[in-house]
Amino acid sequence: MESLSKLWLSTGLANFELGQVIMMLVGCGLLYLAIARSFEPLLLLPMGFGAILTNIPVAGLSEVGGLLHYIYYAGIDTGIFPLLIFMGVGAMTDFGALIANPKMLLLGAAAQFGIFATLFGAIALNFIPGIEFTLKDASAIAIIGGADGPTAIFLASKLAPELLGAIAVAAYSYMALVPIIQPPIMRALTTVEERKIEMAQLRHVTKVEKVIFPLGLVLMAILFLPAAAPLVGMFCLGNLMKESGVVDRLSSTAQNELINIVTIFLGLGVGSKLSADAFLNVETLGILALGAVAFSIGTASGVLMAKGMNKFSKAPINPLIGAAGVSAVPMAARVSNKIGLEANPHNFLLMHAMGPNVAGVIGSAVAAGILLALVG
Amino acid sequence: MNNMQQEFLEAGTLMLVGMVVVFAFLGLLILFVNLVLAKLAVRFPDPVAPSRAPSNKKNNKKADDGTASPAIVAAISGAVNRYRAQHGQSSASADNSLPQNKN
Known part of the structure; x- marks a missing residue:
């Protein structure tokens, strides 16, 4: 009888707490988004499953001695996983469109306004009782507006590790929602004539x-913003491996096998932060709301900047490509292309939008460096 | 309340400094691309002409190999035939010489 009751006490059923059940449902929700709606499935699937694993009672997967605990501390707490992912992203990035039209860097810069405006919003949310964001928390939340998953995770792990789960979920959900969030803003801020503008060939x-180019970029990070050097450095390493053409094996590993392996661990590690006490509170709602605001402001400021540049520039600039200034490569560029085609079926903006798109990646890495330098 | 004001002030300065630095950094990058990379592009134009020339040379070489090979084959086979003929004679003479040596 005693052994029976001991057995009962070792089951999950006897030890479930309500919070754990809810977090498992959240994990299932992420799995649903990944599998049925294909929202960023590469990351949301391991993340959702990680959330289920970490909330299993008794097993203690994210306590000291548990698998997820070590994955988190080895890769995310140290910042290694997001940086390795960034190297792979660098190896997949083609700066050609940006080098051909360097003015597009200004669009990538303008879209970062979403980050810094959200910082303000996060501090303003402190008026709501139950929410208390420090400047560090606010910075980590605001980086969601950079629409760059690895950058957001990197900065959150440095500035506000306790909010990492919510920030990662928000960042990746909104990146998946780019085709839904951006078009209404883009249409609202541009006229049909502007959307029809065709751009000169690159x-x-x-x-x-x-x-x-990557060597120059890294040199600038060395000289002016060493705080951004981890992100910019790994990004440029990946890009140099691709463009040099002499290490095709390394480049292909960085953009395929390595990034895939790291993505599995990154997803699991982030999932391990989705525990009831860290996720089920008002602050998470605040983070989700702020993420959407950050995204929208970033999109809007990119479009407005492009409108302004179109007024003053000799070569015509279609304001739609400004929206691609939030990173979210290559989804944001595809959205610009799609909205452009709606207005003018012969207007292919994809290559033009890739310029601001990769500029946005540099821009959000720089913004992350600034936040690390000033707040961290 | 005072604390809030101070936090707002901090967020505001962060916003200002942040945007200025982002624009300055990416603006410098524009200068870098326009001044350095554009010049490099003029000095080291890798595109169409030079990349075609070596490939043509390679093709020519390959083509040379292709057209020359029958001639070379003919020459070699001729040489081999002659060598064989000589060798056959010499071996015959060697065969002859062996018994001579024995003798």
């Missing part, structure tokens, strides 16, 4: 330029 970019 010039040819030589190999030497593509090889020197």
